[in-house]
Amino acid sequence: MVYVCCGSVSVVRVALYCQINWISLAVVGxxxxxxxxxxxxxxxxxxxxxxxxxxxxxxxxxxxxxxxxKAKLIFAGLFKTLxxxxxxxxxxxxxxxxxxxxFSDQIRSTILQLRELQDRPDADQGRIEELTNxxxxxxxxxxxxxxxxxxxxxxxxxxxxxxxxxxxAIQQSLE
Numbered sequence: 689m690v691y692v693c694c695g696s697v698s699v700v701r702v703a704l705y706c707q708i709n710w711i712s713l714a715v716v717g718x719x720x721x722x723x724x725x726x727x728x729x730x731x732x733x734x735x736x737x738x739x740x741x742x743x744x745x746x747x748x749x750x751x752x753x754x755x756x757x758k759a760k761l762i763f764a765g766l767f768k769t770l771x772x773x774x775x776x777x778x779x780x781x782x783x784x785x786x787x788x789x790x791f792s793d794q795i796r797s798t799i800l801q802l803r804e805l806q807d808r809p810d811a812d813q814g815r816i817e818e819l820t821n822x823x824x825x826x827x828x829x830x831x832x833x834x835x836x837x838x839x840x841x842x843x844x845x846x847x848x849x850x851x852x853x854x855x856x857a858i859q860q861s862l863e
Contacts, residue, residue: 741857748861759858766854774847781840788833795826 748758802819805811 737853737857740854741860744854744857745861748858755862759862763855763858766851766858770847770851770854774844777840777843777847781837781844784833784837784840788830788837791826791830791833795823795830798823798826 744762747762748755750758798819802816802823805816805819
């Protein structure tokens, strides 16, 4: 992953020589890829910040006005990229929550069917056992998914923390 971020510096330099305004593209791509690996806890946060900070500092060079312009573009690119990632995660969480709601409705419906069947004098015991097993199994799955949801909800906050850390690295490269 270090290669991706450090290799991106060369691409940014080419973009600068060609006077392309998208100087943040490679750094953003490299830092975002590095962020995704770090977010999955494959690399420590300190290593990520060190490598990303070095890549950012390597790009933000030149006269003060050039450095300011580059810093703004890099931040804008990082903000857009990480905000898009955060939005994708939020949409996924919303979908997940909707499916959980639908699943809970399905479990309630099965419970009502089971109660109606149990109230009958000539109830089919095989069907009662089948519905009981389904309710138990579905409830277990629902609870496991509910536990996972709390972990998933941490991801947008993590993305915001990384963006703040990257913004700080950009600010430090200007000092």
